[in-house]
Amino acid sequence: MFKKTLFLLAVILMAGMLVVSCAPDDPVVDEEPEEAISEKHGGVLRTATYAPGNTDPAFFGTVPDEHIGRQWGEFLVFIDEGNEPDPDRSLAESWEVDEEARVWTFNLREGILFHDGKELTSRDVQFTFDRLRDPDVGAATVTTYANINEISTPDDYTVVFELEDSNVDFLFDIFDYHAIIVDADNDNFATNLNGTGPFMVESYSPEDRIVLTRNPDYWMNDADGNQLPYLDGLEIIFLSESSAQIEALRGGQIDYLIYLPTEFIPLLEEDPGIEVYQTPSNTSYVLRMRSDEGPASDVRVRQALKAGTDRSAILDGAIDGYGTVARDTPIGPAYGDFYLDVPELERDVEKAVELLEEAGYGDGLDITITTQESSPVPAIATIWKEQMAEIGVNVDIQLVPSDVYYSPEGWLEVPFGITDWGARSYPQPYLDLAYVCDGQWNESHWCDPELDELAAAAAREMDHDERVRLYHEIQEIFIERGPIIIPFFINNLWGASSDLKGLNPPITLGTAMDLRVVYFER
Amino acid sequence: MGPYLIRRFGFILLTLFLASLIIFSITQFLPGDIAQVILGQFATEAAIANLREELGLNDPLHMQYLNWAGNFIRGDWGDSLVSRTPVRPIVTQRLVNSAMLAGLALLIYVPLGIILGVIAALKRDKLPDQLITGVSMAFVGLPEFVSGLLLISFLAIGLGWFPANSSIDPDSTFLESLPYLILPAITVSLTGLGYIARMTRSGTIDVLRADYVRAAELKGLSGRSVLIRHVLRNSLLPTVTVVAMGIGWLLGGLIVTEAVYGYPGLGRLLVYGIQRQDLPIIQAGSMIVVAVYSLSNLAADILYGLLNPRIRVGK
Numbered sequence: 001m002f003k004k005t006l007f008l009l010a011v012i013l014m015a016g017m018l019v020v021s022c023a024p025d026d027p028v029v030d031e032e033p034e035e036a037i038s039e040k041h042g043g044v045l046r047t048a049t050y051a052p053g054n055t056d057p058a059f060f061g062t063v064p065d066e067h068i069g070r071q072w073g074e075f076l077v078f079i080d081e082g083n084e085p086d087p088d089r090s091l092a093e094s095w096e097v098d099e100e101a102r103v104w105t106f107n108l109r110e111g112i113l114f115h116d117g118k119e120l121t122s123r124d125v126q127f128t129f130d131r132l133r134d135p136d137v138g139a140a141t142v143t144t145y146a147n148i149n150e151i152s153t154p155d156d157y158t159v160v161f162e163l164e165d166s167n168v169d170f171l172f173d174i175f176d177y178h179a180i181i182v183d184a185d186n187d188n189f190a191t192n193l194n195g196t197g198p199f200m201v202e203s204y205s206p207e208d209r210i211v212l213t214r215n216p217d218y219w220m221n222d223a224d225g226n227q228l229p230y231l232d233g234l235e236i237i238f239l240s241e242s243s244a245q246i247e248a249l250r251g252g253q254i255d256y257l258i259y260l261p262t263e264f265i266p267l268l269e270e271d272p273g274i275e276v277y278q279t280p281s282n283t284s285y286v287l288r289m290r291s292d293e294g295p296a297s298d299v300r301v302r303q304a305l306k307a308g309t310d311r312s313a314i315l316d317g318a319i320d321g322y323g324t325v326a327r328d329t330p331i332g333p334a335y336g337d338f339y340l341d342v343p344e345l346e347r348d349v350e351k352a353v354e355l356l357e358e359a360g361y362g363d364g365l366d367i368t369i370t371t372q373e374s375s376p377v378p379a380i381a382t383i384w385k386e387q388m389a390e391i392g393v394n395v396d397i398q399l400v401p402s403d404v405y406y407s408p409e410g411w412l413e414v415p416f417g418i419t420d421w422g423a424r425s426y427p428q429p430y431l432d433l434a435y436v437c438d439g440q441w442n443e444s445h446w447c448d449p450e451l452d453e454l455a456a457a458a459a460r461e462m463d464h465d466e467r468v469r470l471y472h473e474i475q476e477i478f479i480e481r482g483p484i485i486i487p488f489f490i491n492n493l494w495g496a497s498s499d500l501k502g503l504n505p506p507i508t509l510g511t512a513m514d515l516r517v518v519y520f521e522r
Numbered sequence: 523m524g525p526y527l528i529r530r531f532g533f534i535l536l537t538l539f540l541a542s543l544i545i546f547s548i549t550q551f552l553p554g555d556i557a558q559v560i561l562g563q564f565a566t567e568a569a570i571a572n573l574r575e576e577l578g579l580n581d582p583l584h585m586q587y588l589n590w591a592g593n594f595i596r597g598d599w600g601d602s603l604v605s606r607t608p609v610r611p612i613v614t615q616r617l618v619n620s621a622m623l624a625g626l627a628l629l630i631y632v633p634l635g636i637i638l639g640v641i642a643a644l645k646r647d648k649l650p651d652q653l654i655t656g657v658s659m660a661f662v663g664l665p666e667f668v669s670g671l672l673l674i675s676f677l678a679i680g681l682g683w684f685p686a687n688s689s690i691d692p693d694s695t696f697l698e699s700l701p702y703l704i705l706p707a708i709t710v711s712l713t714g715l716g717y718i719a720r721m722t723r724s725g726t727i728d729v730l731r732a733d734y735v736r737a738a739e740l741k742g743l744s745g746r747s748v749l750i751r752h753v754l755r756n757s758l759l760p761t762v763t764v765v766a767m768g769i770g771w772l773l774g775g776l777i778v779t780e781a782v783y784g785y786p787g788l789g790r791l792l793v794y795g796i797q798r799q800d801l802p803i804i805q806a807g808s809m810i811v812v813a814v815y816s817l818s819n820l821a822a823d824i825l826y827g828l829l830n831p832r833i834r835v836g837k
Contacts, residue, residue, distance in 0.1 A: 048689070048784070051794060053604070059561050138561070138569025190606060206605040207612060207794045207803070208692055208786050237689045239784040240797070243667075244687060247674050248784065251686020403799075407558060408567070 038226045040519040044233045045500070047256040048245045051206060051238035056189040057180040058132060058139035064238075066177040067258055070512050071212055071234055072115070073180030073195035076106060076125055076159075077171050079425055081506040081514075085171045089220065089514070091120065091181060091196065092159075101166040101462060108157040113217045114183050115200045122153035127184035129161070129174070141178045143440050144429070166460055172425035198229040198516045209237045220516060230502070230519035246495075249274065255500050255520075258512070260493040261375065262320040268495050277494040279505045280324055282332045282423040285380055287369075287416070287485040292445035294415045295365055299481050304355035306485055308391035309384065310347040314487035318379040322493060326486040329478035330421065330430035334489070334507055337468050338427055340475035352391040361392070368396040369416040372405040377418050380487060412443050419443060427471060431455040435483075444483035451477050530823070534816040541812040542594070542805075546587050549801045556603060556799045577603065590805065600802035609802045613791065615692050617773070617810055620787040622696055623710075624772035626703050631711035632718055632765055636758065639722025640749070643757075646727060654719060662716035670709045670782035678705060689784035706783045710776060714768055721764045725757035732756075759830055766822030774811030 036042050052064040057073065060066050077095070080086040087093055092106040112120040131137055133145035149162045167173065183194045193201045198220070199212035213233040220228045237254065239245050246264045248254045250271060260268065260276070268274050289296035289305065296302050312325045324333055325344050333339045356365060371381040378399060385395040395416075405411055411419050424430065433439050436455050437447035451474060458470040478484070494513065496503055502518040557573040574580055578589070593600060599610040638658065642651040661669070678686035688702040729735060730753060738748045777789040784790075788807055795803035 051798070053798070054560070135566065135568070138566035138572075142566065204605075205612070205692065206602065207791055209689070237784065238794075239687075239689060240793070241781045241784070243671065244782055244784045247671070247679070247782075248687030248689070251674070251678050253685055253687035253689070403558065407555060 040230045043520040045231050046235045046254040048237045048239045048254050050240045057178050060178050069180050071199040072193045072197040072201055074197050076174050079175045081504050101168045102163045104161045104170055106159045112196050112219050114194050116194050120196055121156040122159045124184045125159045126151045126153050128181050169426045199234055211235050229516040249495055255497045257495045260495050262322045273498055275496050275498050277505045278491050279507050280334050281492045282334045284421055284486045284489050286419050286421050288444040289483050290415045291483040298359045300355045300359040304352040307348045308352035309485050310387055311487040314383050317383045318376040323488040323490045326488050328486050329475040331427045332489040335427055338471045340472045364392045366394045370398050370414040372402045373399055374402050446483035530820050537816050545808045549804055599806040603800050604798050609806050613806045616788045616791045620773045626707040627710045631714040635715045635718025636722050639719040642723040643726035658716035658719045661712040666778040667782055669712050673705055687784050706779050706785050709779050717764050721761045725760045729753050729757040762825050763822050766818045769818040770815035773814045
């Protein structure tokens with residue numbers, strides 16, 4: 001009997017060794033498509049993100065949500081990489097606006113099909129925006145689109161938006177990432193991802209991956225008249241660990257990453273098989289100080305904390321310098337001439353201490369800053385804490401998960417917090433949402449009548465130079481007495497295998513690249 | 523044996539019941555609001571309130587528990603709150619994936635550990651023993667995110683022998699998955715190996731001192747024969763327990779290894795469920811892990827009895 005056991009043991013052992021010693025064949029089999037339209041066509045792009053939260057465009061909230069949505073869906077008007085509307089890449093082939101910027105008329109391209117074969121008409125566009133502004137649906141866009149009075153459809157290919165107040169930035173508003181044009185006859189937006197986009201959803205498991213295939217009826221052609229997209233499909237794998245994502249990219253299991261933590265950049269840059277793309281953005285981490293109660297309701301305290309902050313040290317320490325030093329205003333250099341280009345705000349410890357003394361905190365000040373656990377926020381808080389110690393402010397860091405921070409008792413209420421603000425196509429939403437007195441997300445509870453007036457004027461102003469002047473004045477107010485410290489704007493960073501071509505990173509906007517024109521070089 | 527088994531199964535049911543109570547209670551205390559998580563941070567309060575009602579989150583807690591437990595026993599493990607699709611296929615698929623990884627890891631580290639342990643015992647306090655004990659303990663102490671990343675750097679990216687990432691298609695067969703399983707299996711084996719080797723070593727040393735081994739030697743049996751017929755049968759007893767404990771760990775506890783390799787096992791599913799506050803996934807996943815632990819322990823005890831008639835119970 002024990003001979004048998006020994007024999008069995010030996011067999012198991014040998015089997016085990018066999019398994020260990022057998023090196024796998026190359027797991028990636030490049031299947032040539034049977035009849036490629038052109039040499040650029042073919043290949044499946046594999047990428048990884050953390051798992052998405054929502055698939056219904058009305059409730060998109062995270063980068064993966066948006067990234068996935070842009071593949072199966074499209075916008076009425078596409079804003080290009082240089083932040084300009086591009087009718088050639090939009091569902092609307094042309095548009096007109098009246099002199100007051102109150103009535104916007106869009107002419108839809110004819111013959112665009114949803115993935116289920118239904119033709120896109122003005123009714124779907126009308127439905128999409130009516131849904132997004134319906135308070136009963138409760139999408140995040142209700143405020144953004146509150147200015148829309150009525151949407152009408154004179155014929156199947158014409159949509160007219162009548163606005164309450166003039167809005168010169170309306171094209172940017174309808175490029176909001178929630179505004180993917182959906183099928184008016186869809187009965188479940190979370191599970192039936194029926195769009196007009198270049199890729200169609202083949203399978204989706206929220207905890208694992210989403211697989212998309214090329215839309216064979218897609219409307220857009222390249223310069224040679226060949227149908228887009230070039231890729232046969234996309235496979236988006238959900239990996240929450242960034243080190244796993246990076247190793248998968250280095251090992252060739254994926255071809256493309258839309259978000260790179262800065263600590264991995266040197267490693268990727270020295271890898272000949274990988275290309276790193278980088279553009280400045282207007283995404284920032286806003287250290288906001290509650291200005292209606294507590295110590296920071298005293299403008300001298302806010303000024304002291306601002307004076308005591310060394311912004312470039314935070315940029316270097318928290319994200320290894322992959323960004324631009326900010327000036328405590330939400331309008332960054334990515335906005336071109338709207339940006340007020342003043343020298344970096346120098347750290348002034350003496351002035352900070354003086355201001356604190358004047359405010360009655362000569363013996364020191366204790367504050368608590370609520371900090372999300374997601375990187376790089378804890379690093380920002382830690383460096384800032386050290387800087388504050390030097391001006392006699394004792395900062396207590398309270399770490400919380402991001403969802404706790406963004407619960408109603410969190411970011412809108414805490415005395416001090418660090419909120420991440422994504423990039424917008426134009427500066428106005430920051431002011432309207434977070435810095436005018438009755439802004440929906442006025443997290444710092446700051447109320448400055450002068451700023452309110454200027455912000456309202458800027459929203460209405462049709463003349464570009466005058467608008468530039470207004471935005472500059474607004475930035476001066478932020479620098480002088482604002483409720484926020486913005487240490488830096490981050491650079492958007494992408495990594496891709498070197499044989500992936502056609503990637504064109506956008507400025508200002510989010511992390512999405514147009515994958516319709518991306519192809520593998522053979 | 524019959525009454526003993528019935529009693530043991532009764533205990534397992536009791537364990538599962540208590541575990542279900544604990545799991546259910548803990549999931550109630552997760553920070554944040556599930557409706558908020560589903561709708562995103564910018565949804566209106568009205569929409570959140572509607573969803574809470576729809577999900578039954580406003581029912582009294584004991585009703586929520588009874589509902590869940592009743593459905594669970596009937597095989598309805600609920601729908602994922604995030605995807606609104608049934609949880610059972612997701613969890614069972616992950617269980618199969620975990621079982622593949624666990625099986626391969628056990629195949630690697632159990633035989634290897636036993637052999638190394640026996641060698642160490644026979645060469646006690648000599649160089650081979652010191653080497654085996656030292657190195658294997660070092661591996662036990664090495665966290666998986668370190669050993670995993672080192673293995674990826676050398677074997678996957680440096681030498682290109684294995685894929686650097688194991689996020690396999692969930693529907694792939696064992697053979698298709700095999701290349702992707704090897705690095706994760708080696709990573710966990712580094713940890714498991716040390717325990718098995720230590721256990722086998724000390725068990726074997728104890729037995730080698732026993733009178734019946736001396737008797738067998740004096741009887742003139744060859745060294746090999748003594749080792750196999752008299753020593754191993756007795757010295758492997760404690761090892762069996764370690765192996766059984768390992769099964770539970772391999773099936774539900776490989777959170778770090780699965781995350782480093784992106785392997786779709788039960789551990790990563792549980793982490794996903796917790797991050798997303800997807801209660802049905804957390805609950806079903808944890809219950810499966812508890813069940814696997816209980817059953818593998820039972821299997822160990824039965825095997826123990828078969829190997830060692832002295833501790834057989836209940837006959």
